[in-house]
Amino acid sequence: MGDLLGVAVLGAGHMGADHIRRLDQVVSGARVAAVADPDTDRAAEAVGAIEGVSVHAEAAAALDAPGVDAVLVASPGPAHEEALLAAFERGLPVLCEKPMAPDSAGALRVVEAEARLGRRLAQIGFMRRYDAGYRRLKSLLDGGGLGRALMLHCVHRNVSSPPHFTSAMLINSSVSHEIDAARWLLAQELTAVTVLRPAASSGAPEGLVDPQFVLFETERGALVDVEVFVNCGFGYQVRCEAVGEAGSARIGDDHGMVVTARGAAREEVPQDYLVRFADAYDREVQAWVDASRRGQVTGPGAWDGYAASAVAEAGVRSLRDGGRVTIGLADRPDLYAPAGR
Incomplete structure (x- = not known):
């Protein structure tokens, strides 16, 4: 067991429990060393019969537990900034589910803290970068197979939204994946956003603006549109079509x-993101484990988490106030070179 990367998992809910299973049964080179959740009974249930795992109510106790070499953060978003900063203080590599922080100010504090360290420790959980379809599309775009990229057309649909879901969360929780995917696929920053409101679906809870149509502009003139519909009622669907000067390519039409x-x-039709992106999650965590054992970070980093938060905040302002909102990012620290996108 000493040769394995000992991982402390923070959060034992839906996502955290799935990562505990993945680290124990799917990923090689790692083991679950500790789990923290305020509901210790839930944490113990997620651990099950896995041997050598300590269970804690507090995140700090899990980080300081014997055998912990790295951290996987799957707790609610408001707890992410504190967990990331605590991991940095201990020099622990960390994979943090999105959002990196609930707002861009908190996300920028994480960026600045990591930049002061002078080395990258954080990877942010934008797992679409590990999906086979997205990776093929990225390779095609990077290789010039479609010519200069002009547009991305995206669809993001859920069966239903949880009770706590708000209109803003359609952007800062759901569309945040499209924000990162667009930045990564196009290798461009997003510079402006406009959110339009179609007629609300009768299947949406009262007061929820669902669906929404989100239009992003990029620094080199491409457009990205996203239909986000979190109470479509029939399944979980994610599609993306890239249109270039020399052709187009679409992913997400895989047949069940x-x-x-x-x-x-x-x-x-898949009913859950853990089904649709099961392979992507497996590849993401395996890549993170392999890189962490080498002392590297190879996936989306803290700057990507900050950029997603800043873009989402601009989108929420457009939803609230109407009209086009420009997106301003802080100066990028030298630690985060553009090649690391």
């Missing part, structure tokens, strides 16, 4: 099992 019976054919 088709059932033919009683005179009809029915195709299954």
